[in-house]
Amino acid sequence: MLNKLKMFWRMLRRLSGDDAYERYLQHHAEHHSVEVPLSKEVFFKQWQDEKWNGVKRCC
């Protein structure tokens, strides 16, 4: 039960983008570990702007 709740919570965070920064850090550590990662504030700003560039919502 607890595991299912945890799974649900993880899904919800993933779906809403709540964990976007953590995923970015992970990707960064795996692929570009030499450079310094962006701060959470800067990353979130870029992430949000990118997310809203183009047709993202329908009728």
Add this chain to the structure above:
Amino acid sequence: MNNLLKNSIWVLIAALGAAAVGGIALNRGEHINTLWFITAALCIYAIAYRFYAAWIAATVLAVDETRATPAERLDNGRDFVPTNKWIVFGHHFAAIAGPGPLVGPTLAVQFGYLPGTLWILFGAVLGGCVQDMVTLFLSTRRDAKSLGQMARDELGALGGTAALIGTFAIMIILIAVLGLVVVNAMKHSPWATATVSATIPIAMIVGLYMRSFRPGQVLEASALGVVLLLLAVMGGGWIDHNPTLRVWFDHEGLTLAWWVMAYGFAAAILPVWLLLAPRDYLSTYVKLGTITLLAVAIIMLQPTVKMPALTQFIDGTGPIFGGKLFPFVFITIACGAISGFHSLIASGTTPKLLSNERDIRMIGYGGMLLESFVAIMAMMAATVLDPGVFFAINSPAGVVGKEAVDAVAKISSWGFPVTVDQMQLLANQMGEATLFARTGGAPSLAVGMASIFGSAFGESMLALWYHFAIMFEAIFILTTLDAGTRVGRFMLQDMLGNIWPKLGETSWMPSVVLTSGLVVAGWGYFLYIGVIDPNGGVNILWPLFGIANQMLAAIALCVATGILVKSGKLKYAWVTGVPLAWLVTITSTAAWEKIASDNIRIGFFSAAKDLAGKLAAGMLPPDKAAIAPQLIFNQQLDGWLTLFFVALLWLIVFDMLRVCSRYLAGKPVLPLAEAPHCPSQLIEDWVRD
């Protein structure tokens, strides 16, 4: 044994589905339970998904689960990210399901429950879902390219340009008609106006919270926003009961239309984080929550459908919009059956997240099935109302008369009895002064939802449920409105950038203001005319939107059919070719009637001519004579616009046929733009997600 069991389960589902569809279709005169509709829908969806979609995926498209998707190959941790299929499904569904599947079916109920229901079910499984799935597949095979780009690469420059123009046009018409729906829901309703206005500062609070106060804490901020939204629904009721405050929010349609335009302009030039992004979070949660709640309530309550299977309005004399059953039911219900707009999400956006081609069926086909189910529920919510009440809410004053007594007399004379007292009681229950002539679908859907929620979760809160439903529709109509205005602005900047590069800079303020102003002026014009038109602009705008949306779907299906033929799969080209032929038929027939019909409620040019004649003869009362020149101009403009859409449609169909026949004749065509095969390295690893 196991196989036999499986087969008999599917035979059972097929039999149950056939019985339910038969029950719905053959029932005459008796009230029918909504459970029949839910059963029919679920059985048809299950069979279509299990057999047709699986066959298309395996045989027609030949999805290859060993092939790396763009999300894997181009993984950059930001927009290209291989993602768990349920998450992708969630994103995809949230992106495709807007207010369209709620409004269209509600309007189409004027023909009775049957035509709309059948079109939603069969249109979706044979048309809409196929379009979404095939587009998703093709874009996945082409580095997540957009529909316009694929059209250009595979068919030629003409196809690409047509897709671009089609998208821009549909955006303008869509925003105008959705704006009109909100205005009609808010006019002279202080409660609705106050609640809808409150969503703007609430979105800003949420935006500031996740930008500055607690950066990136999306869920925290959204939870706060949802609580504030619920408070705003209650707060609206308090304002409505306060004699001084309610005056502030009690406005004519035209005043509200100006405010909606001002809002659209502001939303297009303000930074996304302040208004657009947070509003979208809120609308997504409210949307998913309310749709789930509605499904639970309908299944729990199983209300009875009171609308007849067919009404006399299939002859084209309907009060909400003019035009016969064929082709207008297919134009009125676009989203929910087949929506061209989806092809813009299914190409470009969703493929960037897809981690395996195997999931294309579930996300593309399954996502659209769910939207179709939303449309069925909207249909249910409208058909459980007394037909008289449904027509009283949705018939414009220009058709049934301005006075309540005239309106009920007229509607009752159609065989749908309704009384002034009944309407007044209903309006009181819903906390409104009147519910007459609120054309557009939102208020009747809200009344339907409120009565379903009311019976399921407590009658005492009908007014709260009604305004919750209005808020629910308004919040994502406004999301579509500001997201659409912004996209329109980018597209316009892109086009103008070809003429003067400086205008193409998305951060150069003068260009931003100019292009945003132009886009708002574009839809604002149609909204303005829609509001001043005494016959209710929905009669004009919704068919125009339907034609534009179906045209976009036809473009997507042209691209798909062209690629299937070019891939040497001519024998399977009917999978997209048949829905394409059907769309071309209905769009052309509808467009032809809108252009050439002598009936002034259908034909744009004949309506303009009729009004011009009346104006010249001095037969119009002074208030109508004052606006007549604008209405005449608008009818002519709409006529030319329809002609333009249908010409564009035929142009791209012929272009596709040209490419196909060249290919079949062995002549050179543009090569397939498919990205080369690259084996997938991803191991199915749930921890990753």
